[in-house]
Amino acid sequence: MPEPGHATTHRRRPRTMVRSATAVAVVIAVAAGGAYAAGLGPFDRGAADPDRGPDPAAMAQARAFLTDWAGGRLPSAAGRTTSPGPAQEVLRNFTAGLDISRPALTAAKAAAAEDGTVSVPFTAKMPVTGLGTWTYTSRLPLRKQDDGTWKVAWRLSLVHPHLSGTQKFRLEREETHGPEITDRAGAALSSDAHPSLGPVLSQVAGAGTGGPRGSIKLVDRATGQVKGTEATFGKKPGRPADRPVATTIDAAWQSAAEKALASEADGKDAALVALRIDNGEILAVANSPSSGFNRAVSGTYAPGSTWKIVTTSALLLKDAVKPGDTVDCPRYLTVGKRFQNVETSEYRGATFLKDFTKSCNTAFISLRDRLGDQESGDVARKYFGVGQDWHVGIPSYDGSVPTPRDQTEKAASMIGQGRVLANPLIMASVTATAVSGTFHQPAITRGDQDTTTTTPLPRKVVTQLRAMMRATVTDGTARILADLPGGIGAKTGTAEVSEEEPNNGWIVAHRGNVAVACVVEKGVTGGASAGPVVRSLLAAVPTDPS
Structure with missing residues (x-):
């Protein structure tokens, strides 16, 4: 197959204990900086983009290019460059040839040059399947075209500074023989x-x-x-290598999780994690499709409204709102962009409890001034361990909650959008922490190092969160779980990806000593897509693990 960054190389190498990787399909990614779409989610497509920089249009084009590249929409990414054909071929060979499954590309502050060009630095986090993440920095050159639009000035070095007409990359894997x-x-x-x-x-x-x-x-x-x-x-x-490795996986929960995805995810890419609340031990990790990228643990997704558990915790911790307080839920709210609720619903005169159970985006966004710009991120890290370095026993992505760059991004972060990134492992852990008050580093093998430092949530906050999640099942968007026994609590979420892609559907739930999180890509809404998956799982395994 062509080497990364080259379209016609077919050089064969001798067979040794080192072998080159084979191509894998580029997986649709959910990366930071995604374009905001309306659909059934919180953003209105017609609103203006308040990007800051030498020229907002140049910065918008740079971010759109990075988002398309990260999302696997390579024809669209290449179309934003001055050489669409070569760009598409190089981007495809680079990601496939190096087994890069889900890039995370984050733009930094742009700079204008005297010749009128704009340079946008970016950080690339490239997960190499089965090995780890390759992190490096590069920059995008942008040039204004005759028609007034901006294009990425295509050159090999923007993909990686060392990629050129004379140099390319090669992935080499060492053969290893694992234990039972x-x-x-x-x-x-x-x-x-x-x-x-x-x-x-x-x-x-x-x-x-x-x-x-x-x-x-x-x-x-x-x-x-x-x-x-x-x-x-x-x-x-x-x-x-001949000594067995014991995991925390529970065979019954694992089988039920796989069957739930197979029967209820409607053939969509999806992932699920179930873990014990009292110690963080992972009971099940399920991915659909079953081969390739472990999106359940290493994926980078906007968590959508499931993140309102963290936002609510931040508000309750400083007594900025009470469940019974009136927090109006209008159909729209404009903060740089126009935000809206799923299916443009509204609940005038709603209590904060109802805003939570109905997942009202505009109500949560209206409370943004009651939190400092860094406060949600600080709460996520201090109480929930998000963004700290987890030692799970396998490679994992441990979340990111960067400080918002402006009020629009702060509004988005209140509802788990913007640059907030998580995955089912993180959100299952967030759920376990919320309903127990104590963070336990998730783990799939015992004895892993724990370098996290967290603070327990106050008991009053835990009691309020449990009551609000229970009400979401009995009277809110997670009613699909209402007929199951066990006093289940839950939170649904809808997370936007881009203008071209349907929303991702999320749900998190807890019952007894188990917390579960599920995402269904392109599932549109959490209750309709991820809800049936978790319902099937909990119905199939009615008791806690031993």
């Missing part, structure tokens, strides 16, 4: 019995042998000679 993997009861786990565990088991096995090992090499295009090593992955073995 067992569930929490000591029974062997396999991808044959649990197909969705395929990527998880390889990651756990790799951890037992020092992790999957590999590197990204910079090589000469003509000779194939290695010019340098850009990134290395893996470490020396931590235990003998």
Whole structure:
């Protein structure tokens, strides 16, 4: 297959214990900085974009290019450049050739040059399937066209500073032989019995042998000679390969999770995590499709309204609002952009409790001035451990809640949009923390290092959160779970991706000693897409794990 950044290379290399990666399909990504769409979600497409920089239009084009690239919409990304054909081919070969599954690309402050061009630095976090994340910085050059629009001035070096007409990259993986993997009861786990565990088991096995090992090499295009090593992955073995590795996976919960995704996700890409509330042990990790990227643990998604659990915690912690306070829920609210509620609903004279149960975006956004710009992020980190370095036992993405750059972004972050990023593992942990008051680092193997430092939530806040999540099941958007026993509490979410993509659907729930989070890509709404998945799971496993 073509090497990354080159369209016609077919050079064959000798077979050794090091082998090159094969191409994988580029997975649709949900990355920071996504365009705001209306659909059934909180943003109105017709509103203006208040980007700041030398020229707002240039910055908007740069962010749109990065969002399309991260989202796997390569024809659209290439169309924003001065050379669409070569750009599309290079971007495709770069991501596929290096097994990069879900890029996260974040733009920084733009700078204008004397010749009228604009340069936009960006940080690239490139998850290399099964190995880890390759992080580097580059910059986008933009030039104004004759028709007044801005285009990314295409050159190889914008993809990576070392990519050029004479140099390209090559991914090399080392063969490793992993140990047997067992569930929490000591029974062997396999991808044959649990197909969705395929990527998880390889990651756990790799951890037992020092992790999957590999590197990204910079090589000469003509000779194939290695010019340098850009990134290395893996470490020396931590235990003998013939010693079994015990996990916290519960076979019953895992089977039920996989069946729920297969029967209720309607063939869409989806992911689910279930974990114990009292200690963070992961009971089930399910992905659909079952092979490839472990989106449940390493995905980067806007969590949408499920994030209102954290926003509500921040408001309750400083007594900025009470559940019974009147917080009006209008159909629209403009903060730079026009925000709206799902299906443009409204609840005039609603209490904050009703705003939570009905997932009113405009009500939450109206409370933004009661929190400092960094306050939601501080609460997420201090009480929920989000953004700290987690040691789960396999590679994981541990969340990001950056300080909003303006009031529009602050409004978006109140409802889990903007640059707030999470995944089902994070949101299952957030749910467990909210209903217990104590953060426990999630883990899929026992004995993992815990470097997190958190503070317990006050008991009053926990009591209020539990009551609000229970009311969301009995009287709100999570009524799909209302007929199940066990005093279930939940929160649904709808998260926007871009103007071209349907919204992602979310739901988080807790019952007994288990917290669950599920996302269904392009699911439109959480209650209609992720809700049936979690309902199927909880109905199939009616008791807590031992």
